[in-house]
Amino acid sequence: MPKAAKKQQAPSGPFGDMFPYRETFETFRELPKKSRPPEDVMRELRSIARREDVRWQTGQISGTYFHGGMEHFAYLNRVFALFSHVNLLHRDMCPSGTKFEGEIIAMTARMLGAALAREKDPQADVCGAIxxxxxxxxxxxxxxxxxxxxxxxxxxxxxxxxxxxxxxxxxxxxxxxxxxxxxxxxxxxxxxxxxxxxxxxxxxxxxxxxxxxxxxxxxxxxxxxxxxxxxxxxxxxxxxxxxxxxxxxxxxxxxxxxxxxxxxxxxxxxxxxxxxxxxxxx
The missing domain is CATH 3.40.640.10 (Type I PLP-dependent aspartate aminotransferase-like (Major domain))
Structure with a gap:
């Protein structure tokens, strides 16, 4: 059996709610001397995620979470998994970043009136960056x-x-x-x-x-x-x-x-x- 995690009491006062996991999970202040089984880490992360999801899934949170549906979140995570290792500083190695950024900027600019602006003034152009x-x-x-x-x-x-x-x-x-x-x-x-x-x-x-x-x-x-x-x-x-x-x-x-x-x-x-x-x- 693994050694029981060393827990700490969450601080009292107005900032106590910001440290709820001190009472549940071990607090790490340095790199552990021994690694942990990956599933052990995932189990802890899933517990934390479920605890936080309950708060915003009430539908009473505004300006913090922008919820497109759990199915959409799952799709985003699948997309992110394909490129999570990519270093966008090196566009010669990862030209996909240039393609994606350019398309997002072009679509967003059009959504925000860029095409209509060019109709009024052919010299008007909109560029941008993510x-x-x-x-x-x-x-x-x-x-x-x-x-x-x-x-x-x-x-x-x-x-x-x-x-x-x-x-x-x-x-x-x-x-x-x-x-x-x-x-x-x-x-x-x-x-x-x-x-x-x-x-x-x-x-x-x-x-x-x-x-x-x-x-x-x-x-x-x-x-x-x-x-x-x-x-x-x-x-x-x-x-x-x-x-x-x-x-x-x-x-x-x-x-x-x-x-x-x-x-x-x-x-x-x-x-x-x-x-x-x-x-x-x-």
Missing amino acids: TSGGTESVILPMLAYREKAKAERAISAPEMVVPETIHPAFSKGAHFFGIKLIRVPVGADYLADVDAMRRAIGPNTIAIAGSAANFPHGLIDPIEKLSDLALEAGVGLHVDSCFGGFILPWIAKLGYDVPPFDFRLPGVTSMSCDTHKWGYGL
């Missing part, structure tokens, strides 16, 4: 705006004007890239106050931003008015559509009134959109 998640999808455009403003306008103290309901990832990007984030209070309707954002724009503004939809309230900022403001001020406009990107276009197809929020608007210069939310991808 990132590690919503945070990276927000901060990479911030870096691009900073570098563009530095090269074209010699801005050395960049600023970005955003509504206070913007995702915390913008604060991360501002910290990482030395951008002053000017957070503007929203209106009584909890939407971006376009006039207030106009007053906050200055000579060092490199871009403005809005959400479709915002994380605190699930509301769509007046992106069409922000597009006009961006064109008026000669700055970029990033639309954070991590939460709504893969659901708003389909809600519109069902006949619901969804205001324009994507590349159909000439002032929209970048967007973030998460496949791992309503896109139901890994």
Whole structure:
């Protein structure tokens, strides 16, 4: 019989729920001197997975799990198993990564109005990249705006004007890239106050931003008015559509009134959109 696992009591207080397995399974702080049977590890992992599945399968969880059905999850896992060993840095060895990324970006761009934008302006084109998640999808455009403003306008103290309901990832990007984030209070309707954002724009503004939809309230900022403001001020406009990107276009197809929020608007210069939310991808 294997030696009984050394268990620890979970800490008390508000963070106790974050360490439930200390009372059930051994806590490892270094590489074990002896390996464990693979099935023993799998048994422990299955126990943990079942315990956590029970929480989100109640259907009362929002903004954490995006459930496309267990059959779909099983299919995703089969696909992932085929490529889990692939190193996407080496596209010469794994050109499948280039194929998959290009197709996902093209389909997503079309979903977000890229084709309609080209009909209005043949020079308009949409490119992109698959990132590690919503945070990276927000901060990479911030870096691009900073570098563009530095090269074209010699801005050395960049600023970005955003509504206070913007995702915390913008604060991360501002910290990482030395951008002053000017957070503007929203209106009584909890939407971006376009006039207030106009007053906050200055000579060092490199871009403005809005959400479709915002994380605190699930509301769509007046992106069409922000597009006009961006064109008026000669700055970029990033639309954070991590939460709504893969659901708003389909809600519109069902006949619901969804205001324009994507590349159909000439002032929209970048967007973030998460496949791992309503896109139901890994």
